[in-house]
Amino acid sequence: MTAPDGVEGTCHPRFAPVRDLLRRRLRDGAEVGASVCVIEDGRTRVDLWGGLADRDSGTPWRRDTLVNTWSLTKTMAALVALALIDRGALDPEAPVARYWPEFATAGKQDVLVRHVLGHTSGVCGWEADVTLDDITDTGRAAALLAAQQPWWRPGAGSGYQAVTHGHLVGELVRRVTGRSLGTVLREEFTGPLGADYWLGAPETVDARVATPVPPDRSGAGHAAPDPASIPVRTLTNPLIPPTVTTTRAFLGAELGALGGQGNARSVARTQSVVSHGGTVDGRRYLSPATLENVFTVQSDGTDRVLGVPVRFGLGYALPTPEILPALPAGRICWWSGFGGSIVINDLDRRMTFAYVMNRMEPDLIGAANTTAYVEAVYACPAA
Numbered sequence: 001m002t003a004p005d006g007v008e009g010t011c012h013p014r015f016a017p018v019r020d021l022l023r024r025r026l027r028d029g030a031e032v033g034a035s036v037c038v039i040e041d042g043r044t045r046v047d048l049w050g051g052l053a054d055r056d057s058g059t060p061w062r063r064d065t066l067v068n069t070w071s072l073t074k075t076m077a078a079l080v081a082l083a084l085i086d087r088g089a090l091d092p093e094a095p096v097a098r099y100w101p102e103f104a105t106a107g108k109q110d111v112l113v114r115h116v117l118g119h120t121s122g123v124c125g126w127e128a129d130v131t132l133d134d135i136t137d138t139g140r141a142a143a144l145l146a147a148q149q150p151w152w153r154p155g156a157g158s159g160y161q162a163v164t165h166g167h168l169v170g171e172l173v174r175r176v177t178g179r180s181l182g183t184v185l186r187e188e189f190t191g192p193l194g195a196d197y198w199l200g201a202p203e204t205v206d207a208r209v210a211t212p213v214p215p216d217r218s219g220a221g222h223a224a225p226d227p228a229s230i231p232v233r234t235l236t237n238p239l240i241p242p243t244v245t246t247t248r249a250f251l252g253a254e255l256g257a258l259g260g261q262g263n264a265r266s267v268a269r270t271q272s273v274v275s276h277g278g279t280v281d282g283r284r285y286l287s288p289a290t291l292e293n294v295f296t297v298q299s300d301g302t303d304r305v306l307g308v309p310v311r312f313g314l315g316y317a318l319p320t321p322e323i324l325p326a327l328p329a330g331r332i333c334w335w336s337g338f339g340g341s342i343v344i345n346d347l348d349r350r351m352t353f354a355y356v357m358n359r360m361e362p363d364l365i366g367a368a369n370t371t372a373y374v375e376a377v378y379a380c381p382a383a
Contacts (some may be wrong), residue, residue, distance in 0.1 A: 028206060035065070066209050067210040163238075164257065
């Protein structure tokens with residue numbers, strides 16, 4: 001349904017503050033186009049969208065508009081990894097080299113699968129200079145990572161795998177299944193769930209992809225000025241400008257760290273597998289026992305790349321008050337993307353919240369828009 005304020009979709013009265021926030025931000029120009037979704041105990045409580053998919057042409061943000069979700073994509077890679085753990089095909093305590101023998105070189109023989117999933121591998125960037133074209137050749141880019149040394153002792157704290165995460169997880173998936181990360185995600189999760197989320201999008205979706213509105217400054221600007229520092233090497237090699245995310249080369253690539261295309265509905269639908277104990281609509285995707293692995297803390301301290309405290313579990317961040325103080329204690333896992341997109345899985349409340357947009361804040365994590373929506377969701381009365 002279309003409201004007089006231009007916000008479309010449905011919203012349960014309990015979540016009216018979320019609708020009001022979206023309406024206000026669209027009116028004030030804090031959003032260009034955006035969508036929000038809350039799924040609670042198997043019911044879609046919020047499914048709203050509004051604004052413009054393309055500011056220059058005036059193309060409206062429609063129900064089926066997609067947008068690049070940046071690092072929120074990593075939560076989709078986590079689902080695939082958890083599925084392999086669930087069936088015993090991947091052991092989080094095993095060395096990566098058990099599945100990917102070439103990875104054992106250059107001192108990485110002790111890097112465990114859980115180190116990769118928890119951003120403690122020491123392989124958070126490329127040693128060699130790489131371009132965007134280089135990293136879209138995911139097999140070649142993964143081989144470069146396999147050949148290099150870790151940048152610190154694996155397991156000794158986190159260094160956010162901003163871009164390499166998708167290549168590391170993706171190569172593990174390929175070695176175990178013989179299929180690509182995007183293929184497994186589609187065949188085992190988004191396809192059966194009917195979720196319009198893509199990692200390696202076909203040309204048929206190109207016309208539905210929203211145009212990003214880049215921030216005034218880059219999130220990489222928070223990095224240390226030393227070009228040899230871990231933050232700079234991780235976040236600027238290569239630089240990935242938001243404007244490339246609507247190109248066919250980017251859309252078709254399976255960049256599992258930052259290249260997924262979706263909307264709040266498809267993100268929430270897919271990730272509700274986690275918040276709903278592994279089963280959606282009577283179909284079991286993950287076991288509750290496997291989901292408990294998510295809450296095994298892999299690191300808890302200042303991240304070498306992000307420069308802020310982050311508590312990482314297996315494949316997701318866990319509640320970290322320094323970043324998202326509105327998150328309550330409990331069995332909650334989450335992650336966000338450059339510019340502010342976010343997904344939160346709250347297992348105690350059987351709730352998943354997702355927000356995606358095209359007007360980007362400059363922050364890699366803890367953006368003001370992210371904080372506003374999280375506060376609005378958790379201010380709503382309990383059922």
